[in-house]
C-alpha cells in the first residue's frame with residue numbers, strides 16, 4: 159500500500175479521504191503524507207547503515223517547516239542553497255553541524271551566517287568563491303570547512319534543464335582543474351579541506367552515470383592523497399529519480415549497494431543529498447474542477463489549480479499523474495486537457511487524460527510533493543495554495559493559504575504629485 163490509495167472507491171491520504179481534506183481546507187492544496195516522507199528518508203539512511211554517512215535532504219525539493227522538522231527528528235542532515243533555506247532548517251530544529259551549503263553564488267553575508275552557526279561544510283563551486291570564503295573566515299578568525307563541487311563531465315541523460323554534470327553547465331569545477339584548486343585551498347590559512355562532491359542532475363532513472371561520476375571522484379581523491387591532501391568525505395549529491403508514470407528508477411538500496419562496492423576498503427564518509435526521491439511521491443496537489451469546456455477540437459477541464467501552483471508541466475513538459483478522487487461511472491470518460499485559469503497557453507497540468515468528469519469533481523495531481531509548492535508563484539495575483547500534512551487519521555495545516563491582501567501588502571503607491 160502506498161500513502162495515496164483508493165479505499166471504498168475514494169482516494170485517501172493515509173487513512174483520510176481526500177474529499178474530507180478538501181472540505182476542511184479548501185482547494186487547491188498540497189497534501190503530504192508523514193509516513194511516506196519518513197519511510198523514504200529511512201530507506202536512504204538504512205541503505206548506508208554500517209558505513210559512516212550523512213543523508214542531507216535537499217531542502218529545495220520541499221522546504222515546508224513541518225517537512226524539515228520531521229526529518230530533523232529522524233536525525234537528518236540538510237543540503238541548503240541559500241541563507242533562506244539555512245534559516246528554515248534552523249527554525250525547524252535541524253542541527254547546523256549536519257548542514258552542507260551548496261550553490262554557486264553564495265554571498266559574503268550568507269557565508270558569514272553559515273560560519274556563525276557552524277555548518278558541516280561549504281560545497282565550493284569556483285576559485286572566486288573559495289577566495290571570498292577565505293576572506294570571510296579570516297575576518298571571523300575561523301576555519302571554513304570545504305568540499306569542492308567538481309563537474310565530472312558525465313551525461314546524466316535527463317532533461318537538459320535539470321542536467322548539471324556536463325562541461326557546458328554552469329555548475330562545479332572542471333574535474334581536470336580540481337587538483338589545482340585543492341592545492342590553492344590547502345595554502346589558505348582559514349580553509350579546511352574536508353570533502354569532494356558532485357551533483358550531475360536530477361530525475362535520473364539509471365544509476366550508471368552516478369557510478370561513473372563516483373569512479374572519477376575516487377580517482378581524484380587518490381591523486382590528491384598522493385600529494386598529502388586528504389579528503390574525508392565524498393558527497394554524491396542528489397538526483398535519484400522517482401516514478402511519475404512508468405519509470406523504474408533504482409531504489410536507494412540498489413544504488414547505494416553499488417556505491418558501497420566501489421568504496422570497499424576506503425576510509426571515507428559518504429554524504430548524499432536526495433530531494434525528489436524523499437518527497438515527490440509523498441504529496442499530491444488536490445484541486446477541484448471549476449468548469450468544463452468541451453470544444454470541437456479539444457475538451458478542457460478548467461481546474462482551480464494552475465501553472466503558478468505546479469509549474470513542472472509548463473517548464474519541463476513533465477508528465478504528472480492525474481486521478482479523480484472519486485471516480486464516477488454516471489458519465490462517459492472523455493479525453494480532457496486539464497488546464498488552469500492562468501492566461502498562458504502553457505498553463506496545463508496534463509493533456510489528453512481519459513477521465514469521467516463533472517463540474518465540482520476533485521482531482522489529485524500525483525507526485526507533487528517535490529518541486530511543487532516551492533516553485534509556485536503569485537502569477538496572475540493568485541494566492542499560493544495551502545499545505546496539509548496527514549498523519550494517520552489526522553490532518554494538520556502546515557501552511558495556510560495566502561490571502562489576496564497579503565499579495566500586495568509590500569507594495570506602495572507613488573506620492574500624489
Ligand code: LLP
Nearest residue numbers: 216260357360361396397431432433434529
Ligand atoms: N544537490 C544539489 C546540489 C542539487 O542541485 C539538487 C537539485 C539536489 C541535490 C537534489 O536533487 P534531487 O534528489 O531532488 O534530484 N525543479 C526541477 C528539479 C531541479 C533540481 C535542482 N537541483 C524539477 O522539478 O524537476
